[in-house]
Amino acid sequence: MKLIGSYTSPFARKVRVVLAEKKIEYDFVIDSPWLEDSKVPSINPLGKIPVLVLDDETPLFDSRVIVEYIDNVTPNNKLFPAPNRERTEVKRWEALADGICDAAATAFLEAKRPKGQKSNEWIERQRGKIMRSLEFMAEELGEKPFCMGTHFSMADIAVGTALGYLAFRFADINWQESHPNLEKLFTKLMQRPSFADTVPHD
Template sequence: MRSGVQQTPNRMAILDPMKLIGSLTSPYVRKVRIVFNEKKVDVDLELENVWAADTKIASTNPLGKVPCLIADDGEAIYDSRVIAEYADGLSPVSKLIPADNRERAAVKTWEALADGIMDAGILARLERTLRPAEQQSQTWYDRQMGKIDTALRQMSEQLGENAWCHGNQITLADIAVGCAIGYLLFRFPEIKWQTQYLNLDRLHQKLLQRPSFIETEPPAA
């Protein structure tokens, strides 16, 4: 006896490729691009200028910031710290964030310190480039540059003579630090951190040998 209910074959949902919305000069975008590269996970890069009058970034990230990741299910993920952690869980290759809770916190603290340098640097640069000269605040600018100086000193002290920021292999801590000091070279070449903090320079030179850093080098200003 034949049933009146017809069986339909199971169909797997068709997922779109992941898409990373960002710019070539953002240090936060560079950070997550390096993470995807180190994890051997493919992601399409869609360039977006958030300062352009016709930017559409708010349609995916209401904060109007990059990077913004459109996952393969179409959902938006932001900001760079969230994307980096998400990317690290996509592949067992090159685990960048430790599973141990305390070690994880240590790596994420390094990332917060590095991101703080980038935050301060961007705020200082915007003060000089977006505000009319008569409206610029030297006090505000000096405050941001002071944060950078203090953070660099802390980084150097914590790194000491170690080969890596945490543990015996590259982690998200090193990637974040490399992007932060690389951003200073890109936007603030007058800050001579290389001669003041030789251990940070050694780490940076080592990172620059990696394909992930080479491929994400920002274009000449």
């Protein structure tokens, strides 16, 4: 199988971390829908990354669909629990983390628009979502070693990816200082090869 994405996309990183944790080999094809000659729209009609192309050429998107598929490919290192209340909580963590990434990516792209076209009000709206989500995240985590308590799960991968993207694109949002429990979790996650080997870069 091959994964189409970029080194900067937090959603592609999330998938790469899951593939590493599951010890699944794949080809990483660098592409972005923002490139003029991008092949992404011809593979994913939504024109978004990441896209996982299976061996039979079936394209899977978006990242939440992809990671759930990958977790079911092999029985080792399960990241999602069986369908129950706990699974719903894991997916809620993932939705929250993905929402932070969505807001951050939107604010980043808006800020790159020409001065007369960009909306500072829109950027602040996205940053507000991020700040509220970080508060909620920190409160939910509390003093637990991992998002779901004592065990590593998809919730931690999603949260770690979101925090990593903020550290990469929004250093001025100093979540490390305002939410030390999130920094503690992030530091622990960065000790895992799956995270250390997928740090975003331009």
